[in-house]
Amino acid sequence: MKSIYPDGREASTMPLSPGVRAGDFIYVSGQVATNPDGTPFIGDIRGEITGAIDAVEAVLRAAGASLDNVVKVTAFLSNAALFATFNEIYATRFVSGFPARSTVVVAFGHPDVRVEIEAIGYVGS
C-alpha cells in the first residue's frame, strides 16, 4: 500500500491515509474543506464546496495526478437543498470530461460539515 499525504497533512490524528495508490488507481479519502490548521472550514457554502474539491485535488497532486484523472466521485451532502450550488461549482472544476458520480444526503461526524467528497483517480493508459 502506498499512502499519499499532501504537504502538511502528515500530522492528522485520523486513522486514514488521505490517498492510497493501488495499481493504476488512486483512492482519495472523503475530503472536507479545511482551515490552514486542518480543522474543518465552517462558513459560506460556496467556500465549503470549493475547499472540499481543493482538498481532493491536493491529494491527487501529491500522487502526481490531477482532477483530470478522476473517474468516479461520491459526493456526500448534508441537505438536498445544496445540490444546485454544488453542481454549479463542481461543473467548473472538471474541465476534461465529467467523472461518474453518485451524490447522496447523509450526516457527518462533525455536525456543521455540509460537504464531503471522495474520488477515485486513474493513472493508467
Add this chain to the structure above:
Amino acid sequence: MKSIYPDGREASTMPLSPGVRAGDFIYVSGQVATNPDGTPFIGDIRGEITGAIDAVEAVLRAAGASLDNVVKVTAFLSNAALFATFNEIYATRFVSGFPARSTVVVAFGHPDVRVEIEAIGYVGS
C-alpha cells in the same frame, strides 16, 4: 477518461458521465429510474427498482458489457422498509452470481426518489 453515454443520454444537464471506463473497470454513476424524457420516474416501488437496475444495465451495455460484469453495487434506499422488495427484484436480475454489495438508507436530491444504484463492472480476464 472514456465517458460512456447510453443512447439518448447525452443531453443530461448534470455534471457527470453516466459511466466511465478506466482500465478493465467501468464505473457506473448512481442511477435512478427515469421516464422517457429523462425525469425521475416516481410511481410504484417495483417499477422504480426495476427502472434503476435497467438504467445501470443501459450504461453497461453502452460500454459493451452487461449486468454479468458487475462486481460491486452500492444501493441507496430512502427507507429501511424497502429492503425486502428491493432484494426480491434485485435477485432476479443478477443471474451469473451476485456482486459484492452495500445497501444503506440515505436521502436524495429529489425528494420523491426512493432508489439509486451505482455499480462497478469488470471486463478483464
Add this chain to the structure above:
Amino acid sequence: MKSIYPDGREASTMPLSPGVRAGDFIYVSGQVATNPDGTPFIGDIRGEITGAIDAVEAVLRAAGASLDNVVKVTAFLSNAALFATFNEIYATRFVSGFPARSTVVVAFGHPDVRVEIEAIGYVGS
C-alpha cells in the same frame, strides 16, 4: 466474477457475495457484526465495531488476503456520536498503514445495526 465466501457463509439468503475478486482487487460487501448463527450482533458498541472489522477480515482471508491489503474503506455509522470509539478501535486493526477512508452517518436495513464496513483490497504488486 469470482465470488468469495468465508467458511460457513454460503447459506446467506441475501442476494450478494460477501466478496468478489476482480483483477487485482477484492471488493468486500458491507459487513456488520454477526452472531454465530449469522444474525446481526446487537450488543455493546465496542463488540459491534470489532465484529464488523472481523467480518471484513474473514472475507479477505477467504481470498488469501488480509487487512494489510485494504486500500479503501467506507464506514457507515448510525450516529455521529460513534466516531470516536470507532476510530479508536479501527486504528488498532490496521497496522501496516491506514487505508483511504470515508465515514458517513446513514441508516441500515436492520433498525438496531450501528456499524457497517465495506472495503476494497488490493493484491497486485
